[in-house]
Structures are given as structure tokens and as C-alpha cells.
């Protein structure tokens with residue numbers, strides 16, 4: 031039985047817990063390192079040595095973390111709650127990946143392994159269930175392209191569909207082709223044919239994929255905000271040491287909002303969720319009104335009110351809007367998802383209505399147009415604290431970063447691309463020069479831009495330490511260092527995944543560092559990331575998290 | 585095979601302000617006799633006569649003539665699924681593509697989906713601003729792309745005549761029939777096509793396509809075609825037919841045919857006779873030409 035101390039008025043005071051750790055990396059200049067942190071009522075009371083909270087009254091010492099290292103809970107400024115429900119599907123990707131329950135899914139580095147692994151998995155499923163997989167990316171396999179004959183070897187009786195990691199492609203087996211009636215006579219763009227004139231199983235773009243998705247129940251619209259998947263998402267976050275995470279292009283329904291509110295409010299729910307509304311398919315005024323309406327539902331662990339713009343496509347899909355000299359293979363410039371005229375209209379209304387914007391801009395032309403739009407909006411409706419964020423912003427260079435700094439616009443760079451796609455960018459998309467400066471953390475910081483870095487999970491796995499390692503090392507999959515001049519220091523990278531990301535969510539006064547008054551959000555690590563060779567930063571084990579004083583250990 | 589008739593999908597493309605919603609407002613208020621479902625991004629510009637509204641709730645407006653208008657949300661394709669599952673299924677689905685999007689990416693779903701029929705892509709071209717948009721360094725390629733995939737080009741804001749320079753530019757990009765919206769007495773025949781084949785051969789039933797501006801032709805018979813032969817026949821159709829649809833018997837089972845502008849879509853079907861309907865503009869084609877073309881193949 032705990033005895034609570036009484037305050038001056040005789041009221042019960044919350045208990046003070048003093049955690050002892052091997053090292054506490056605070057990200058607070060005033061006291062960069064400590065051994066103890068005191069927590070009361072979900073907030074940090076004091077930081078320092080064993081006696082740090084003695085002036086506050088009786089304390090309880092807790093040695094749960096005595097062998098661990100604490101950092102501020104990591105902040106993932108760009109990911110998607112889809113990371114939770116995607117694990118309903120079997121993982122068929124190239125890289126090792128760990129699911130929310132801690133099971134390791136071995137990477138499949140050739141088609142034979144894909145077939146044997148997935149056949150074994152299918153055999154463990156009820157007979158009538160379709161086998162749906164995710165994470166497969168043909169870009170990493172040197173062999174022949176995946177086709178229906180491969181998938182027929184997995185099963186010739188149940189539907190098999192592989193959703194490729196880009197989201198724009200899938201491959202299906204013959205059972206599925208029959209189900210949707212695709213045959214040699216089918217003349218549909220995106221239903222790919224083999225040398226024999228029959229569909230080879232590969233389906234490109236939504237129109238060709240839709241009949242399959244409709245029949246196999248692949249409807250994602252409301253899934254992310256269902257209770258089960260809100261919890262699944264939390265597991266993904268805890269494994270990565272993340273205590274604040276975004277859902278950066280959310281469709282918010284009344285029911286989904288009610289679920290999000292209820293589930294995240296549970297004291298044991300370990301993540302602060304920041305959903306941003308998709309600013310598409312409605313008039314800007316309506317979007318702003320919805321942002322304000324949902325903002326009223328915010329609480330400690332649910333932050334609403336920002337919106338997400340979708341301006342262009344992706345660089346590796348050659349659909350990003352890039353400036354001269356364009357794509358290295360001579361591909362035509364990419365596509366706007368939102369026309370510049372509408373980007374300007376959205377920026378003006380959001381700025382006027384005080385709605386923070388996160389804008390997906392992959393190509394440098396998209397970043398530039400969005401900066402132009404924000405500048406025009408800011409001239410009409412000054413709002414110094416707007417902190418709009420260019421998301422991905424992969425091709426920004428010194429000039430655009432300096433403009434962002436002038437305008438008070440933040441960037442959240444997709445630095446995981448350096449490892450996953452850096453080789454492809456140098457060889458196939460934008461060429462050596464611009465690949466070497468892409469996701470240019472050094473240029474951003476030197477220009478004085480507020481910067482975060484991200485995973486875009488589930489596009490790449492959530493793991494802020496891995497993301498930090500990409501920013502520090504800039505190693506690609508082939509082992510080369512891509513653009514060494516853009517490397518940043520370990521301290522800068524750790525700041526980007528904590529305070530830096532918190533700043534882009536306007537939560538830096540609350541989370542992102544371990545100092546008195548802030549929320550007791552910690553990442554619990556098995557190793558000290560500041561005491562190892564930075565080449566191994568990504569291997570630092572995550573043991574769990576603390577969120578508002580609530581401990582979740584793996 | 586599904587017991588419900590296929591749901592035809594027509595996609596309306598065109599840039600912001602080109603006149604897509606004006607076109608939809610027109611369509612919804614015409615006496616076409618069909619239960620159309622119109623999907624838009626937002627109701628903002630949709631301006632339905634209050635007298636026509638039977639019920640409005642959240643994302644759906646039901647009209648007294650049986651049509652509905654709804655918003656599609658952030659997942660257009662899943663919204664297509666909702667339209668297919670709607671009970672009763674609408675007679676025709678019309679989607680307003682967003683200003684910058686490629687309408688072909690949506691319309692292709694109607695060719696892929698066994699339960700849908702291809703209703704074509706109508707692109708609204710702003711008669712005044714299009715040339716400027718088409719030359720815009722940022723969006724020009726996407727503007728020209730919309731015209732390239734169109735099955736029918738509807739020019740708005742012409743003030744009585746499509747400027748010849750515009751017509752030439754459009755013709756260089758597209759084989760689709762070009763129409764001045766101001767000249768069209770009704771838009772339903774262009775956007776939806778004809779109604780069920782007429783009982784008496786050679787003429788369409790009354791109603792929309794009976795308007796003197798349009799030529800309707802219908803045919804019913806026992807003839808059969810190999811798929812290849814049919815494809816060749818359709819490829820040689822007379823210019824001026826902008827819609828052609830129906831069922832054709834073939835040795836491997838019946839085929840359902842949907843032709844809109846330059847696009848031909850064929851899917852397997854069930855039918856006990858060959859039945860075809862064609863529509864064109866009276867100023868461009870007559871019934872005899874169509875009948876002669878079909879008869880030449882049937883012979």
C-alpha cells in the first residue's frame with residue numbers, strides 16, 4: 031500500500047518516483063546528461079542525481095532502468111497509422127523486419143525464398159482465406175520479375191495477392207485473375223501481359239488493382255482508427271522508442287475520431303497521436319473548418335488541428351515535380367496531385383484560418399511552388415508562429431533552405447531514402463550531383479531551418495535511431511557514402527528525432543527533451559547511442575518507452 | 585456472372601473553372617429518365633434547384649427524379665465499390681475528376697471491373713483559358729494529357745463558336761469528337777448514351793435521343809461475329825458516331841460492347857440476340873450511313 035504525502039492544505043499529493051538510469055541523455059543544454067529523473071503526475075519534476083527531487087518531498091526510488099539509458103521519447107513526425115494494420119498481411123519484403131508483436135520476418139532476397147516462405151505461411155492459414163502480402167519491392171531483386179507463375183507455386187487454390195511497397199503495383203496468382211475475369215482478351219491499361227499474350231499477374235495502378243481489392247476486402251478507409259489497429263500502431267511505436275507519432279494524411283470520420291479519443295485516453299496507451307487531416311477533395315474553407323472542429327477534441331495524447339497537403343508524387347516513381355535538369359533518364363516531369371493554383375488557395379486559407387500545414391513535396395519544384403504559396407499567404411495574413419512544414423522535401427538545396435528559413439517554414443527530411451533508394455537515385459532518377467545533396471540535413475541546419483527527419487512508416491520501417499543513423503552516416507544499401515558533405519553530427523541527429531520533430535508538431539514545449547516541467551516521455555535504450563561508434567547507431571536496442579510516466583517495456 | 589446489369593461509369597475531366605459542375609447541374613436537371621449517381625469532390629459548386637431535392641444528409645443529396653449526388657471522400661476507388669454495392673444500383677455513375685487529375689486513371693477502372701461498363705471520358709475544355717493553361721510550364725503537360733485521353737471534348741465559354749485555333753490544337757492532340765456545349769440542347773445523350781434498344785428497328789424510343797440535334801440508330805438481329813471480326817468492324821465505324829453500345833452474339837458467347845469516341849471496350853456477356861444502339865450528332869452523320877455500315881458487315 032502506497033502512502034501519499036499530504037500537501038499544505040491536507041490534499042493528497044501525487045507520488046514522486048525517481049528513476050535511476052545508466053545514463054540519461056536529456057537533449058537539454060542546461061544539463062545534457064544525468065543519472066536520475068524524478069516524475070510526478072506524468073511530468074518531469076527534476077533531473078540530476080539521486081537527490082534531484084528531495085526538495086519536493088518524499089520520493090520513491092525505482093531501479094527499473096538502472097541498466098538502461100534514457101532519452102526523450104522519440105518523435106516520429108511523418109508516419110501513418112496504416113503501419114498498424116499492414117501487419118494483417120504477410121511480410122514479403124527484401125529486408126528483415128520485426129512485426130508489432132516482436133516476431134522477426136526474415137528478408138527475402140530472391141524469388142525462391144519469397145515462394146518457399148510464403149507457401150509455408152499460406153499452409154498455416156485456413157483453406158478459404160486469401161494470402162495477402164505487403165512489402166515486396168521488385169527494385170531490390172536482380173532476377174526475373176515476379177509473375178503469376180511464381181504465385182501459383184505458393185497456392186493454386188486460394189487467392190494470392192502481393193501488394194508492392196510503392197502501393198501502385200500488385201502481383202496476383204491465377205485464382206485472382208480468374209476471379210476478376212482478366213484474360214488474354216482483356217484490354218485494360220495496367221493489366222500486364224506476358225509473351226504468351228495472357229495476363230502475367232502484374233497489375234499496375236489503382237484502376238487495374240481495384241477489382242482485386244474490392245473482392246479481397248482490401249478497403250483501408252476506416253481501418254487505421256479502429257481500436258484493434260490503434261493498439262497495433264502503438265506496438266510499432268513502442269518497439270521504435272517513439273512516444274509521439276503522426277498519422278500524416280488522415281481521413282477522420284466521426285466514428286474514427288470517437289475511437290481515437292477513447293483509446294488514446296486510456297492511461298496505458300503509450301503514444302501521443304497527431305493525426306493531420308488530408309487537405310484534398312474539399313474546398314479549402316471546408317478543410318479549415320474541419321481542422322478547427324476536430325481540434326476541439328484534442329487531449330494530452332491526441333493532437334488534432336493540422337492538415338496535410340499532397341502536392342506532387344515520388345522521385346523513384348518519376349512522379350515528383352523536379353526543376354531543371356529534370357530526371358536523368360529523360361523521363362517527363364512528374365505530376366501534381368494538387369494543382370499549384372489550389373496549393374496557393376489552400377495556403378492562403380490555412381494561413382488566414384491559423385491552421386498549420388504539412389505539405390508533401392518530394393521534388394524541388396514542388397517545394398519551391400509551396401514556398402511561393404506560403405510566402406504569398408504570409409504577406410496577406412501574417413502569422414509568425416505558423417510553423418508550416420515541408421514534408422520529405424528531398425531535393426531542396428541551399429537556396430530553397432534559405433528561403434524556408436526566411437519564411438519560418440520547417441522541413442522534415444526523408445533521410446531513410448539515402449539507405450533504401452540512394453543508389454537508385456544516383457543511377458536512375460536524379461543523378462549523382464543531386465542525389466549527393468538530397469535529404470540535405472547539413473544544408474538545412476546551416477541555413478537555420480528547423481529540421482526533423484522521418485521514416486514515413488510503413489513506407490520504410492519506423493525507427494528514429496535508424497533514421498538518425500542515415501543522417502549521420504549517409505550510407506546506401508550498396509555501402510557507399512552518398513554525399514558525405516551532408517552528414518550531420520550525432521547530437522544534431524538525436525536532436526532531429528526528439529526536439530526537432532516536436533518543434534514541427536508545435537509540441538516542443540511539452541515533449542522532446544528531459545527537463546523539469548515537460549511530460550515524462552522517455553525512450554528506454556539498451557545501449558548508450560552517444561558512447562558507441564556512430565556506424566552502429568541503428569543497432570542500439572530499444573527496450574520500451576515511458577509515456578506520461580506510464581512504463582511500457584517490451 | 586453478376587445478375588445485376590453492369591454499372592456504366594462516365595468520368596468528367598477538365599481543369600478548375602472549366603465548367604464541370606455547370607455540366608453536372610445540367611445533367612441532373614434534364615429529363616433523361618435514368619437514376620444517375622453523380623460523385624463530386626465537394627458540393628461547393630453543385631447548385632441543385634431546391635425544388636428537385638428530395639433529401640439531403642451529410643455526403644448524399646437525393647433528388648426527386650431518382651438521381652443522387654454524393655461526395656467521394658479520399659479514396660475514390662473504394663467509393664466506386666460503394667456505388668456498385670448501393671441498393672438499388674444506379675443506372676449510371678458519373679464522376680467529376682479533380683481539376684488536375686488524369687480522368688483515364690479513373691475511367692480505366694470501368695474497363696477493369698467486371699461489374700462496370702465503360703461510359704467514357706468527357707473532358708470540359710475552357711474555350712477561353714485552355715490555350716494558356718496548356719502552355720503553362722507547371723501544369724501544361726497535365727492539361728494536354730486530359731485532352732489526349734478524352735473520348736469526347738466539350739468546349740465551354742465559346743460565346744457561340746469554338747475558336748478555330750483552339751479546334752486545331754485540340755484536333756492535333758485528340759481524335760475525340762469536339763462539341764460546343766452551347767450547341768448541345770441536352771447533355772445526357774452525350775454523357776450517358778442512348779437508352780435501351782428500341783422495340784421497332786431503326787429508331788430510338790422517344791425521350792432524350794429523339795431530339796432533332798441527335799441521330800439515333802438501333803438494330804436487333806441474329807448475326808454472330810468472331811471477336812476479331814467484331815473488333816475490325818468497330819474500328820471501321822463511320823466517323824460521327826460518338827456512342828455505340830449493345831450486345832453482340834459470338835461463337836464463344838455474347839459480348840457487351842461500349843464504344844465512346846475513340847475508345848472501344850468489349851466484355852463477355854449473356855444475350856440471346858445481337859442488339860446495338862448508336863448515337864451521333866445530326867450535323868455530322870445520318871441513320872442511313874450507320875445502317876449501311878452495319879449491314880455491310882452482317883452480309
Ligand SMILES: [Zn+2]
Nearest residue numbers: 108109278486
Ligand atoms: Zn507519408
